[in-house]
Amino acid sequence: MGTGTVNRRRRTHASGQSLTHRNVIMADQQLGFIGVGVMGRPMARRLLEQGHSLVIYDKDQRALDELGALGARVAGSVREVADTADIIFTSLPSPAIFKAVALGDDGIVDGCAVRILVDLSTVGSRAEQEVAAGLAAKGIETVDAPVSGGAAGAKKGTLALMIAGKPAVVEQVRPLFEVFGKVFIVGEQPGQGQLLKLLNNMLSTTAFAITSEAFVAGVKGGLDPEVMMSVINAGSGKNGATLDKFPKHVLPGTYDFGFPLSSVCKDVGLAVEECQALGVPMWLGNAARQLWNVAAQQDGGERDLTELVRTVQGWSYR
Structure with a gap:
């Protein structure tokens, strides 16, 4: 967490500077990615290609091996990601899986490093709101950020991202969103993006x-x-x-x-x-x-x- 604290101070100091500078600042930050399937894998790959440090977890060993070969650190569990990264992306296939990953035993909610969860999944507003409330009780912020554009858009970085979250939190992760595509701020409440x-x-x-x-x-x-x-x-x-x-x-x-x-x-x-x-x-x-x-x-x-x-x-x- 020491490195994360330094990065947070640097981001605050750089808030008025250019997007390019903010991208450089965030490049050395430890990020997490849970769910590297059809959509998650190309998005995680783009983060790696932009020089970001990434720890990943998925049940698909082939996906893990592919990204591991590109420099990602492969975690053995959700909890390990949440104990390592202070910003975690999720790209998961269903509301039930999303809630289990976020709030289940040894889930994101129990992590000692995580402070922001960015959900790129399509899971509906009710699941998003439930997870946001559960994580908020532990001091973890959430950004509702579903994407549109398919696997091709994920590979090219041309997705449309529908972002809902507290403005100050969204601003911290916005440079990362721009690695994936075009950003649309649609609201401040969890579930509005969904x-x-x-x-x-x-x-x-x-x-x-x-x-x-x-x-x-x-x-x-x-x-x-x-x-x-x-x-x-x-x-x-x-x-x-x-x-x-x-x-x-x-x-x-x-x-x-x-x-x-x-x-x-x-x-x-x-x-x-x-x-x-x-x-x-x-x-x-x-x-x-x-x-x-x-x-x-x-x-x-x-x-x-x-x-x-x-x-x-x-x-x-x-």
Whole structure:
């Protein structure tokens, strides 16, 4: 913790200086990263490439080995990360896992070094608020920071980060966010970033679902797929699916966007529940949720989300 104390003093002294200088100051600070999977691994890699000292933990040994070869210190437990790093990033797959990592036995809450938790996961506002309250009782600050842009954006550093937290705390870690992509400050309360992220994901995945139905109908009616996408993108029907996912991952037949059906089901489910808790009925959201759930149950949740097109084709040619 001695090094962390020195760094904190230097950051306070440098608060009025340039972003470049603040990046240099933070480069020698010990950071932690828990959850180095599809999204976490490329984000952790970018931190290492920027010269940051990083201690990591995950249950996937291959991911640990890859980052260890790049200079990351591999911890044997969540507690070891929390006893080593004063700023910890988490990128975890579900609310239950996030809460266990943060508040469970030998979790982040028990760490002797950690003072800020930055959550990059998509876990919903209720889980975020519960963890924030539990950590606050131990003097640990939290920043709600879900990301959008997929694995490709994580690799390129072009993610959109939806940040909610105390302004003074956010300012301490903002230079690190800019390693990942573009920063949007959406509020000061834990859970506000989560809400916006879930709304974004619901819009994105619902657009992909209806585009899949339209695409299959057009092909079945004899339209050329390439021509169809070109016309739609020149007209009023264009959306994220027609502009990006179909041209890059469906039309070439690669189906490799990098986000599984199971994660879509989790995110859409959380989005619908949050909106309903706010009194919004969610007629279309519930329909999209049902479609994704059936597709995952029928053909497997580990498949890439872009393979929904194949599921819709199967339903249409019976």
